[in-house]
Amino acid sequence: MRTRLLPALALATLATAPAGAQQPDLHLRVGATYASTLLTDQVGVTSQVETRQKLAPTIAAAAGLPVGRDYGARLELALARGDYEAKEGGTTTSLGTLTTFTGVLGLNGPVWKRLRWHAGVGLVKYLPSDDTGIFLQGGPWRALASGGLDWREPALRGWDLEVSARGDFHRFSTAELRARDFGGTQGVGRITLTVGLARRGSR
Amino acid sequence: MTRLAAGVAATLLLALGAAAACTDITPPSRADAWEWRATVVDGNGTTRQLAFHWLPSELPVRIWAEDAEGLPGDVDAAIATWERQFLHGEFRGVRVADSARADVIVRLGAPPSQGFLRALRLDRRAPECSGVTIYDLDEVTYLSFALPIRIWIEPKLAASPALDACLALTTAHELGHALGIFVHSPTATDLMFGNPTATTPTARDRNTAERAAHAGRTVVFTDRRP
Numbered sequence: 001m002r003t004r005l006l007p008a009l010a011l012a013t014l015a016t017a018p019a020g021a022q023q024p025d026l027h028l029r030v031g032a033t034y035a036s037t038l039l040t041d042q043v044g045v046t047s048q049v050e051t052r053q054k055l056a057p058t059i060a061a062a063a064g065l066p067v068g069r070d071y072g073a074r075l076e077l078a079l080a081r082g083d084y085e086a087k088e089g090g091t092t093t094s095l096g097t098l099t100t101f102t103g104v105l106g107l108n109g110p111v112w113k114r115l116r117w118h119a120g121v122g123l124v125k126y127l128p129s130d131d132t133g134i135f136l137q138g139g140p141w142r143a144l145a146s147g148g149l150d151w152r153e154p155a156l157r158g159w160d161l162e163v164s165a166r167g168d169f170h171r172f173s174t175a176e177l178r179a180r181d182f183g184g185t186q187g188v189g190r191i192t193l194t195v196g197l198a199r200r201g202s203r
Numbered sequence: 204m205t206r207l208a209a210g211v212a213a214t215l216l217l218a219l220g221a222a223a224a225c226t227d228i229t230p231p232s233r234a235d236a237w238e239w240r241a242t243v244v245d246g247n248g249t250t251r252q253l254a255f256h257w258l259p260s261e262l263p264v265r266i267w268a269e270d271a272e273g274l275p276g277d278v279d280a281a282i283a284t285w286e287r288q289f290l291h292g293e294f295r296g297v298r299v300a301d302s303a304r305a306d307v308i309v310r311l312g313a314p315p316s317q318g319f320l321r322a323l324r325l326d327r328r329a330p331e332c333s334g335v336t337i338y339d340l341d342e343v344t345y346l347s348f349a350l351p352i353r354i355w356i357e358p359k360l361a362a363s364p365a366l367d368a369c370l371a372l373t374t375a376h377e378l379g380h381a382l383g384i385f386v387h388s389p390t391a392t393d394l395m396f397g398n399p400t401a402t403t404p405t406a407r408d409r410n411t412a413e414r415a416a417h418a419g420r421t422v423v424f425t426d427r428r429p
Binding site: 134136177 | 227228230231233259260287289290291292413414416
């Protein structure tokens with residue numbers, strides 16, 4: 001159900017674009033994603049175990065259309081892949097590789113000169129290399145809110161150099177954690193910094 | 204000004220989202236567990252509590268199984284069963300072909316009646332089969348034990364249709380001892396009960412195994428082969 005939501009939202013965005021729109025903005029960037037702790041577990045009286053993803057190389061792609069004179073709508077997709085680990089005191093246990101696929105549908109607008117804000121909502125899917133531990137019953141889909149800034153500088157004919165900063169927030173849990181009576185969800189914040197090219201759209 | 208307002212509004216929304224994301228998930232208490240540490244009197248007459256678990260740097264635990272009565276398959280299943288109990292990679296096992304490099308040796312048959320001076324011996328008996336796990340402890344201090352940990356799985360009623368199931372659950376039970384659960388569960392429905400009927404660990408088995416994996420070690424092993 002959720003896997004069909006993003007394409008549907010993208011189609012809706014394109015359908016509501018101005019009639020004169022011909023060619024969407026295209027963006028392709030690479031960078032890295034930092035994520036906060038996925039889980040803090042208390043085992044026994046004193047043992048606290050933190051599970052978190054290490055800095056993850058990221059590739060992001062986006063397509064957008066103008067909305068009015070100054071604003072735009074954009075579908076952004078990002079793939080971040082890095083190791084994740086459990087830390088207890090000074091001991092670290094490698095748990096394998098964790099890939100996150102993020103899709104965000106958002107709006108953007110000008111801030112100052114070539115700096116633009118971006119805000120949107122979407123979904124993140126966790127894809128662990130092995131269905132073990134907290135992902136024993138698979139990786140979850142989670143809803144997220146995203147925002148950030150883009151700076152574009154003309155570089156090539158029709159293409160801009162783009163530097164992008166994103167922050168996003170979602171609440172994390174898994175089917176395995178719920179099955180083991182973990183209560184509530186963990187707030188997870190991520191920061192993604194990317195750089196790449198953006199093709200200017202035409203009307 | 205409109206631009207600025209839109210940007211500020213977006214920033215505020217994000218700040219609200221960040222604030223809403225600040226609460227943490229709540230772990231379960233895991234209080235439903237039993238005391239898994241063994242209390243012994245060492246060679247100096249001192250009462251000691253034995254606690255052991257494998258450290259992350261010591262994983263995977265290398266396990267050799269005698270190729271008889273489907274024992275390798277039972278060991279593979281037991282490894283997978285116990286790996287599934289942990290959330291943070293506390294246990295990983297691998298079956299190895301060379302018994303000389305094994306941390307745990309699983310054999311079919313009865314254990315020798317002699318040869319271990321101060322063994323911590325953990326028995327499991329049923330009509331169809333029995334199992335024993337032996338830690339070869341330092342005979343005086345009880346502060347260390349020599350690898351490998353030895354497990355014997357002994358079929359009793361060869362013709363019994365329940366034999367295969369008994370061998371499988373006994374293998375899983377004995378591997379639980381090799382993970383550091385030194386005391387049997389007082390609850391008959393648990394896999395780590397002295398004479399279990401459960402084929403997989405219960406929540407109480409899992410809680411106990413998790414707590415054992417995160418408690419301090421009072422006994423360490425020696426003579427691990429590279």
